[in-house]
Amino acid sequence: LLLLLLGLGLRTALGGEPEPVAPSGAQCLEHDCFGIFWAAKSFEEASAVCRRRGGHLMTVRSTVGEDAIAVLLQNRSGWLWLGLRLRQPCTQPAQRLRGFQWVTGDGHTDYSNWASSRQRCGEICVAVSRELRWEERLCQAPADGFFCEYNYEGSCPRLSADEGLPVTYATPFGARGGDFLVLPPRSTAIVPSMGLELRCDEENGGLRWGRAAPGPWPCRLANGGCEGDCGEEGGEPRCSCPDGKVLAPDGRGCSSPCAGAPCQHHCIVTGTTFICMCELGYRLAADGSSCEDNDDCALVPALCEQICINTEGGFECRCHHGYEMVEGHCRLVSRCYEAPCEQKCEDVPGGYRCSCFPGYTIDSRVPSRCLLHCNRSQCPAECDSHTHSCECPEGFLLDDGGDGRQVCVDIDECEMNYCEHNCTNHPGSYECHCHAGYQLLDRNHCIKIVEEDGEGEYSGDFRPGPQTPIPSRTPPKAEHLHPGVLVGIAVGVLSVALALLALGYHLAKKLCRPPATMDYKCSGPHEKEMGLQPVTS
Numbered sequence: 019l020l021l022l023l024l025g026l027g028l029r030t031a032l033g034g035e036p037e038p039v040a041p042s043g044a045q046c047l048e049h050d051c052f053g054i055f056w057a058a059k060s061f062e063e064a065s066a067v068c069r070r071r072g073g074h075l076m077t078v079r080s081t082v083g084e085d086a087i088a089v090l091l092q093n094r095s096g097w098l099w100l101g102l103r104l105r106q107p108c109t110q111p112a113q114r115l116r117g118f119q120w121v122t123g124d125g126h127t128d129y130s131n132w133a134s135s136r137q138r139c140g141e142i143c144v145a146v147s148r149e150l151r152w153e154e155r156l157c158q159a160p161a162d163g164f165f166c167e168y169n170y171e172g173s174c175p176r177l178s179a180d181e182g183l184p185v186t187y188a189t190p191f192g193a194r195g196g197d198f199l200v201l202p203p204r205s206t207a208i209v210p211s212m213g214l215e216l217r218c219d220e221e222n223g224g225l226r227w228g229r230a231a232p233g234p235w236p237c238r239l240a241n242g243g244c245e246g247d248c249g250e251e252g253g254e255p256r257c258s259c260p261d262g263k264v265l266a267p268d269g270r271g272c273s274s275p276c277a278g279a280p281c282q283h284h285c286i287v288t289g290t291t292f293i294c295m296c297e298l299g300y301r302l303a304a305d306g307s308s309c310e311d312n313d314d315c316a317l318v319p320a321l322c323e324q325i326c327i328n329t330e331g332g333f334e335c336r337c338h339h340g341y342e343m344v345e346g347h348c349r350l351v352s353r354c355y356e357a358p359c360e361q362k363c364e365d366v367p368g369g370y371r372c373s374c375f376p377g378y379t380i381d382s383r384v385p386s387r388c389l390l391h392c393n394r395s396q397c398p399a400e401c402d403s404h405t406h407s408c409e410c411p412e413g414f415l416l417d418d419g420g421d422g423r424q425v426c427v428d429i430d431e432c433e434m435n436y437c438e439h440n441c442t443n444h445p446g447s448y449e450c451h452c453h454a455g456y457q458l459l460d461r462n463h464c465i466k467i468v469e470e471d472g473e474g475e476y477s478g479d480f481r482p483g484p485q486t487p488i489p490s491r492t493p494p495k496a497e498h499l500h501p502g503v504l505v506g507i508a509v510g511v512l513s514v515a516l517a518l519l520a521l522g523y524h525l526a527k528k529l530c531r532p533p534a535t536m537d538y539k540c541s542g543p544h545e546k547e548m549g550l551q552p553v554t555s
Contacts, residue, residue: 040192040193041053041054041192041193042054042055042056043092043193044191044193044195045089045090045199046173046189046198046200046201046202047199047200049171049173050167050168050169050170051073051167051170051191051193051202052076052083052086052166052168053073053165053166053168053192053193054090054091054098054164054165055164055165056094056162057163057164058160058161058163059099059160059161059163060157060158061075061099061143061157061158061161062157062158063160064099064161064164065101067164067166068166068167071166071190071192072168072190072191073167073168073191074101074121074167075099075101075121075164075165075167076100076101076164076165076166077100077120077122077127077167078100078127079127079128079129080127080128080129081129083129084131084150087146087150088150090165093148094148096148097145097147097155097162097163098145098146098147098161098162098163098165099144099145099165100144100146100152101122101167102115102118102119102120102143102152103118103119103121103143103157104119104142104154105117105118108137109135109137109138109154110137111135111136111137114127114130115127115130116132116154118142131152132151132152133152133153133154135153135154140156141156141158142154142155142156143155143156145161166191170202171203172203172225173200173201173202173203174200174203174225174226175200175201176198176199177216177239178240178241179209179239180238180239183209183211183238183239184196184209184210184211185207185208185209185239186208187205187206187207187208188205189201189202190202190204190205201218202218203218203219204217204218204219205217205218207227209239212235212236212239215229216229216235221268226271227243228243228270229243232267232268232269232270233257233270234248234255234256234269234270236250237249242255242257242270244257244258244270245257245266245270245272246258246259246260246263246272257269257270259272260272261289262274262275262287263275264290274287274292275287275290275291276292279307280307280308281294281307282294282296282307283295283296283297283300283309284296284297294306296309297331298331299312299314299331299332299333300312300331311328311330311331313328314332315327315328315333316328321333323335323337323348324337324341325337325338338367339368340368350367353365353369357372358372359372359373359386360374360386360388361374361378362374362375372385372386374388375388377391377392377398379391389411390409390411390412391446392410392414392428392445393445394445395445396426396427397411397414397426398419398423398424398426399416399423399425399426401424408424410426411426411446412446413429413431413445413446414426414428414429414446428443428445428446430443430448431448432448436448436450437450437451438450438463439452439456440453450464452464
């Protein structure tokens, strides 16, 4: 105590004052508290006091701040520092803050109340008087006091108490009293008659009054701290919670039964307990809390038209090759728009198929083309009304039907003796058959079937030619042969060629001679075989 008094005396002797332990008055709003300190300090000294208690010199940005100053001054005279300091060489009277800046580093404000002043230069700060006017003063000169501001994220309301039950509050910045409207975090409330001390702390996501010991306090002070109802049984206070909630571990708060539940997806409250549920596409596991994926592709009936891909918590439908997904359905991808089909086109998996109109058939040589087709001995002709011309399928002749219509009449190729042995006529075509012991050599001619006996001999009209012997020495070159030999060979070859041409001419005349009843020229496959052209009438 003696050392403390000596220290105080020393500071007084050096011209200073003891640093105030607590503000002379304080008031708190929702997130902000303001304290007034009556102590002669320079601007820098006052700023240091505010900072040491977690605040800064007061900023007055609206009429709310002005009202707080009026309440704290209580008509007391004097100049008190605000948190404004000139950051330019000279003041700028035309500006709202005259070139000054708040100690928080910004110049934002919706309010100002300047006293008349000319331009000044130097280390200038701002103080406020009982008349609430802002005046420019030298920063190093002491003012009569200063205002501190403390900012918080939230607050606790003052405790509701029965009449005659005094409560004293203490704030973390040193203010004490019983007239606070709200209290900042870490404030305490002391109730001497109950021997009770409460603290404003974070609890269940918000600020609440509480104490270290679990359970409620007497119900006549702030409902015993109960979030629900507070009642007394046997002189002991007890808290109760509404339906769907249970008491929290502190015995005062109420929480959902799902609070802290191990449910992986959803928790459903049932009275005072809970059950776990899973999202669509999952099922509850054996432990009753975790969720497992359902294989949606295994469901019957199937969810997808073609291909089903199971995914975590769902599924994905896809289509086979050649199909595409259109509005949830697999549609065949049309290839006909690029197909070379002459008449009709049909989409099939992986491609397209050409087809023809009635009366036509696919050309076997060019599957995209269509040929006239008739499967009877007589069919209507295909006529063009613009050119007045008619067309018949191959193997048919154009004829007058007798009623003004042109018809196509099948050519009976069997009457034209195309086949060497037997012949069967078909609409637009014919088919040759051979006698027993013979087989077709080509479409029209037959040859006797060659049989080989056990000794390697052949029976029948056809026998294989003799094997060409392998010479024991290299044959002589042509230039070494006698000229007479060469002439003989040439004459022999020419004789054979002339004989073959005569035979061909004889056969052509015989095969192309039309029967007396036919009214058309020879137009059969023998012409092509012999290299002859059709006769034009």
